[in-house]
Amino acid sequence: xxxxxxxxxxxxxxxxxxxxxxxxxxxxxxxxxxxxxxxxxxxxxxxxxxxxxxxxxxxxxxxxxxxxxxxxxxxxxxxxxxxxxxxxxxxxxxxxxxxxxxxxxxxxxxxxxxxxxxxxx
Amino acid sequence: xxxxxxxxxxxxxxxxxxxxxxxxxxxxxxxxxxxxxxxxxxxxxxxxxxxxxxxxxxxxxxxxxxxxxxxxxxxxxxxxxxxxxxxxxxxxxxxxxxxxxxxxxxxxxxxxxxxxxxxxxxxxxxxxxxxxxxxxxxxxxxxxxxxxxxxxxxxxxxxxxxxxxxxxxxxxxxxxxxxxxxxxxxxxxxxxxxxxxxxxxxxxxxxxxxxxxxxxxxxxxxxxxxxxxxxxxxxxxxxxxxxxxxxxxxxxxxxxxxxxxxxxxxxxxxxxxxxxxxxxxxxxxxxxxxxxxxxxxxxxxxxxxxxxxxxxxxxxxxxxxxxxxxxxxxxxxxxxxxxxxxxxxxxxxxxxxxxxxxxxxxxxxxxxxxxxxxxxxxxxxxxxxxxxxxxxxxxxxxxxxxxxxxxxxxxxxxxxxxxxxxxxxxxxxxxxxxxxxxxxxxxxxxxxxxxxxxxxxxxxxxxxxxxxxxxxxxxxxxxxxxxxxxxxxxxxxxxxxxxxxxxxxxxxxxxxxxxxxxxxxxxxxxxxxxxxxxxxxxxxxxxxxxxxxxxxxxxxxxxxxxxxxxxxxxxxxxxxxxxxxxxxxxxxxxxxxxxxxxxxxxxxxxxxxxxxxxxxxxxxxxxxxxxxxxxxxxxxxxxxxxxxxxxxxxxxxxxxxxxxxxxxxxxxxxxxxxxxxxxxxxxxxxxxxxxxxxxxxxxxxxxxxxxxxxxxxxxxxxxxxxxxxxxxxxxxxxxxxxxxxxxxxxxxxxxxxxxxxxxxxxxxxxxxxxxxx
Numbered sequence: 001x002x003x004x005x006x007x008x009x010x011x012x013x014x015x016x017x018x019x020x021x022x023x024x025x026x027x028x029x030x031x032x033x034x035x036x037x038x039x040x041x042x043x044x045x046x047x048x049x050x051x052x053x054x055x056x057x058x059x060x061x062x063x064x065x066x067x068x069x070x071x072x073x074x075x076x077x078x079x080x081x082x083x084x085x086x087x088x089x090x091x092x093x094x095x096x097x098x099x100x101x102x103x104x105x106x107x108x109x110x111x112x113x114x115x116x117x118x119x120x121x
Numbered sequence: 122x123x124x125x126x127x128x129x130x131x132x133x134x135x136x137x138x139x140x141x142x143x144x145x146x147x148x149x150x151x152x153x154x155x156x157x158x159x160x161x162x163x164x165x166x167x168x169x170x171x172x173x174x175x176x177x178x179x180x181x182x183x184x185x186x187x188x189x190x191x192x193x194x195x196x197x198x199x200x201x202x203x204x205x206x207x208x209x210x211x212x213x214x215x216x217x218x219x220x221x222x223x224x225x226x227x228x229x230x231x232x233x234x235x236x237x238x239x240x241x242x243x244x245x246x247x248x249x250x251x252x253x254x255x256x257x258x259x260x261x262x263x264x265x266x267x268x269x270x271x272x273x274x275x276x277x278x279x280x281x282x283x284x285x286x287x288x289x290x291x292x293x294x295x296x297x298x299x300x301x302x303x304x305x306x307x308x309x310x311x312x313x314x315x316x317x318x319x320x321x322x323x324x325x326x327x328x329x330x331x332x333x334x335x336x337x338x339x340x341x342x343x344x345x346x347x348x349x350x351x352x353x354x355x356x357x358x359x360x361x362x363x364x365x366x367x368x369x370x371x372x373x374x375x376x377x378x379x380x381x382x383x384x385x386x387x388x389x390x391x392x393x394x395x396x397x398x399x400x401x402x403x404x405x406x407x408x409x410x411x412x413x414x415x416x417x418x419x420x421x422x423x424x425x426x427x428x429x430x431x432x433x434x435x436x437x438x439x440x441x442x443x444x445x446x447x448x449x450x451x452x453x454x455x456x457x458x459x460x461x462x463x464x465x466x467x468x469x470x471x472x473x474x475x476x477x478x479x480x481x482x483x484x485x486x487x488x489x490x491x492x493x494x495x496x497x498x499x500x501x502x503x504x505x506x507x508x509x510x511x512x513x514x515x516x517x518x519x520x521x522x523x524x525x526x527x528x529x530x531x532x533x534x535x536x537x538x539x540x541x542x543x544x545x546x547x548x549x550x551x552x553x554x555x556x557x558x559x560x561x562x563x564x565x566x567x568x569x570x571x572x573x574x575x576x577x578x579x580x581x582x583x584x585x586x587x588x589x590x591x592x593x594x595x596x597x598x599x600x601x602x603x604x605x606x607x608x609x610x611x612x613x614x615x616x617x618x619x620x621x622x623x624x625x626x627x628x629x630x631x632x633x634x635x636x637x638x639x640x641x642x643x644x645x646x647x648x649x650x651x652x653x654x655x656x657x658x659x660x661x662x663x664x665x666x667x668x669x670x671x672x673x674x675x676x677x678x679x680x681x682x683x684x685x686x687x688x689x690x691x692x693x694x695x696x697x698x699x700x701x702x703x704x705x706x707x708x709x710x711x712x713x714x715x716x717x718x719x720x721x722x723x724x725x726x727x728x729x730x731x732x733x734x735x736x737x738x739x740x741x742x743x744x745x746x747x748x749x750x751x752x753x754x755x756x757x758x759x760x761x762x763x764x765x766x767x768x769x770x771x772x773x774x775x776x777x778x779x780x781x782x783x784x785x786x787x788x789x790x791x792x793x794x795x796x797x798x799x800x801x802x803x804x805x806x807x808x809x810x811x812x813x814x815x816x817x818x819x820x821x822x823x824x825x826x827x828x829x830x831x832x833x834x835x836x837x838x839x840x841x842x843x844x845x846x847x848x849x850x851x852x853x854x855x856x857x858x859x860x861x862x863x864x865x866x867x868x869x870x871x872x873x874x875x876x877x878x879x880x881x882x883x884x885x886x887x888x889x890x891x892x893x894x
Contacts, residue, residue, distance in 0.1 A: 001563060001567030001568060001569075001697065002276065002277075002567050003223070003224040003227070003276070003357075003565060003566045003567050004529070004563065004565050004566075004567055005565070006224075006226070006276075007226070044539075045538075045539055045736070045737035045738050045772070045803075045805075046737065046738050046803060047738075047803040047804060047822075047823060048803075048804075053804065056538075057535070060534040060535045060538070060540075061531075061535060063531070064528075064529070064531055067534065067540075068540060069527065069540055069541040069542070069543050069589075070540055070541065070542040070543065070592075071542075071543050071544075071545075071548070072542050072543065072544045072545075072587075073545075075166055075544065075587065076166065076167065076168055079542070082543070084528060085528075088525075088528070088529060088551070088565060089551070089552055089554065090552075091548050091551065091552050092528075092543065092548065103542050103592055106542075107539070107540055110540050
């Protein structure tokens, strides 16, 4: 492994990765529909349809600094969605003021953010 | 105003009533804390269970404690014992070292070797500048003179570096020569990289020599904000043989050293043969100076020894076979194996203390700004009396201690199949660098962390802690569900820890008729594994109350149980992998990696072993035909219907997180019965890498039958037996419905039978035709 933070300006495979991601996102955007979103709302952690699983696998593989997480303000009572920094020592930052009353609701809020990012890029 | 924070650890975690234990506490924003001894009974806050339960215990130490902020020296380095200051040169000198930087362009200055005080600008050192160039510098208290190489150091490549200083002419020359071969570095011969540099300059003065400056490797003297002496400019990388001469050597003489010949010149002041003193059973913390003055160096925060050296040719993969090729000592600026805080309180524990898991609860602050810390330890009985023992898997707690996988590990979310749920303590831990890393993390230079210690606050060895990547109580907080269940069921039990098992062997277990494991007893030393096997074979009755157990090798050095070593390799789950040649533990010479590869699959010991793991929804068990067999039908006595464990605090089922299964090909004893099995796991559960030869589509819960947990039972020699629950989540199903559920009933039947004085139920059924009810 190379250092967690190193100068990647000379890494040529970033171009390859970005091109792959571009094609992948283009296809994934066609999978987003109300049924998939409702499926996730009902079962964020269950067995998923192929469409939903494909979307989730992509979201889980984003670079760390593009990844979201849930912050438990008070476990089992209050949660928020945050974005990871991807840099050791730098805390996640809050993405909005929404408060969720269960971890599953927060996971769904996080999922909707990922969907929005996908559709907007 | 500084927020109130309290953190602490104990000098040892396994104690007996009446013994003395030291508490080391660091406080921020306060100088007092209210201390209260508590027994921990349940650790999971999940509202579907009893919640967090502790019991206050009378103790003379209860009350107000004076606390203060304590300093933590982070980073590994070596300090040379040089009482006569032979390395405080007053004349010409040469310094040399073989080095392998792992993060040269870190943006911070690094000292490789030297006698340098950065605050006072006195002394000299060879190191690396902010941009990753080799540099020599010296000072006498005012300006610093520097000489820098002309080409940057390449990451993970070996170099011979040296500086010669002629006191008469003050001519200073810095040498840098690449010594990479086909095996020992990141790049091969085909890479078009310039490794060599030779630069010279005439310095204006000799280095200064403060009496207080130590000669260090991988760091240099500095002072913190309170002007306390500390070590900074820490080095990332390996150092192999190095030394010093009291003359400026010529190039040809440096070439001789570089050709692997041990220097013999009279002017030799010190020659640290980093591979000297190795034994097949481990390597200590002292680096030997084989020169005439014996200026030995001692490791701080345990530098990693036994690593491949500059002259390693790839033929042997272990320091035991060719120690001279494994002289690499690896340093990390973020290593931490001991906070070395002053003892805040020394407490004599009450004589009548019941055996169990305890904590000194510390509180300070008011209202919403109250800071609370539980400094956890375990109390064994003065003399074993109970028939049941619960074994806290403290070595596994150590392996995971302060892990930050959810922030740092790009594959963690894919592995668990769910987004992380971070608590404030996780975020605080991530922001701080003074509590160290776990053996699941990587140092900032990308290398795996192979030492973890409890001589520091361990945030996830606390009640209420939830592992963010799985959003479930884990480790101690999960195992307390078994303690609460034992308490609720009225069983008399005592507790012990992995370090007792490692130290005392099977004698730690033999006083007990029945031993119950934790929910994830994953990390085992050879001594612990042998002791467990001997206990069962000798007639002991063992309940493996979890999953993913007995899976990974670990090392503990005699007399220093607070530090565990872990090397990672082969086909097991692993957050990082040791470099080839660095898979053997410096602690005891054992090969790191999964026990299965060493011929000791978990199935051989307890009947089942890891089949798969994942996150998200847990599942239930269904009874299997064997459970109706007259030899074992007592296990499910009172179970209404087929289903066991259809609820739980870990994702609503008893089969989850990590699952173990029966496999005759891996050594499950032939007469083992499968009492119940789980199924229907989601595709987040993937077949254990150790069970497949290739990766392919379909190794997931809904595709591969191996993704399941087996609950098994077998009898062992001399009246022994093993009952295995099959899943990490099993323990967390016990507290459901105030402990009235089928999982609880099954475990209750087994504990009652195992702890009983007579023969096991079902023993009389021997003829096959009579065995089905």
